[in-house]
Amino acid sequence: MVFDQLVNLFASILIVFRRVRLLIFYPYKTMRKISLEKDMVQVGVILFISFLYFMFAYKIRNGIFFGILAFFIFIMLFLITTLFFYWSTKRFNNNLFYNRFVITYSYTLIPTFFWFFTNAIFYVILPPPRTISLLGKGFSIAYLTYSINILVWKLILVYFSLRFSSRLGLIRIIYVFILYLLLLLPLSMLLYQLHIFRIPFI
Amino acid sequence: MKSHFIRLKQRMEEASIVEPNDFGFSLINNLYRSINQFFKKTPFIMVIPTSFLIVIFFYILFGFLAVKLVNILQNGF
Numbered sequence: 001m002v003f004d005q006l007v008n009l010f011a012s013i014l015i016v017f018r019r020v021r022l023l024i025f026y027p028y029k030t031m032r033k034i035s036l037e038k039d040m041v042q043v044g045v046i047l048f049i050s051f052l053y054f055m056f057a058y059k060i061r062n063g064i065f066f067g068i069l070a071f072f073i074f075i076m077l078f079l080i081t082t083l084f085f086y087w088s089t090k091r092f093n094n095n096l097f098y099n100r101f102v103i104t105y106s107y108t109l110i111p112t113f114f115w116f117f118t119n120a121i122f123y124v125i126l127p128p129p130r131t132i133s134l135l136g137k138g139f140s141i142a143y144l145t146y147s148i149n150i151l152v153w154k155l156i157l158v159y160f161s162l163r164f165s166s167r168l169g170l171i172r173i174i175y176v177f178i179l180y181l182l183l184l185l186p187l188s189m190l191l192y193q194l195h196i197f198r199i200p201f202i
Numbered sequence: 203m204k205s206h207f208i209r210l211k212q213r214m215e216e217a218s219i220v221e222p223n224d225f226g227f228s229l230i231n232n233l234y235r236s237i238n239q240f241f242k243k244t245p246f247i248m249v250i251p252t253s254f255l256i257v258i259f260f261y262i263l264f265g266f267l268a269v270k271l272v273n274i275l276q277n278g279f
Contacts, residue, residue: 028242
């Protein structure tokens with residue numbers, strides 16, 4: 001019994017890593033497959049990876065306690081986000097399942113994780129501030145290019161996640177996403193004021 | 203033979219879980235499809251050079267502001 005559960009957990013971990021690679025090359029096809037998935041352990045694996053990031057990042061900056069606090073706030077933010085998308089798209093389509101939103105949206109956290117994790121590593125290797133020297137400019141250009149790429153990847157995954165979870169078209173997804181930003185921006189400001197997130201991990 | 207048919211049926215069902223986007227004008231529909239195909243498969247082939255050009259353009263226009271933006275972002279985690 002315990003052995004079966006361990007095997008299932010190991011299989012879910014392998015599936016997550018395989019899908020991370022596939023989401024880079026085939027985001028549409030992979031997200032479509034993920035939306036048909038029922039294995040919630042994969043969500044747990046992604047959230048655990050995020051937890052490891054929080055422990056790592058907050059060990060560098062504020063201490064482990066703040067890392068645990070930030071992780072629980074991130075979980076709340078994740079639930080608010082998925083519930084918002086679920087309720088706002090349910091107005092257009094009644095035949096929706098909340099777990100689809102949770103699974104697909106959890107995979108959109110992968111680009112977020114990549115960006116924040118590399119940012120934390122760069123903070124240790126090449127701590128800011130950057131200078132206007134040739135190396136400083138070169139790093140700035142490479143860093144901004146990398147950040148834009150990750151942002152575009154994130155937006156692609158969020159769009160496909162909403163498309164396959166809600167079955168809505170582009171216009172309605174943009175409409176729902178703008179409403180979400182109207183909720184997220186004041187929330188981000190509040191979290192910034194409370195010194196929890198400088199940029200929200202979502 | 204039967205298993206192939208079942209797999210084909212599953213693939214067909216999987217491919218048709220969402221209706222295609224319809225904007226009401228064939229010109230916009232075609233434009234959407236031609237842009238969307240770049241994002242469906244290996245999007246980074248397009249995204250990496252485009253973002254690099256955008257950053258270079260941004261740097262030429264704003265200069266030191268690009269370096270300042272990196273300082274802000276590096277403190278953002």
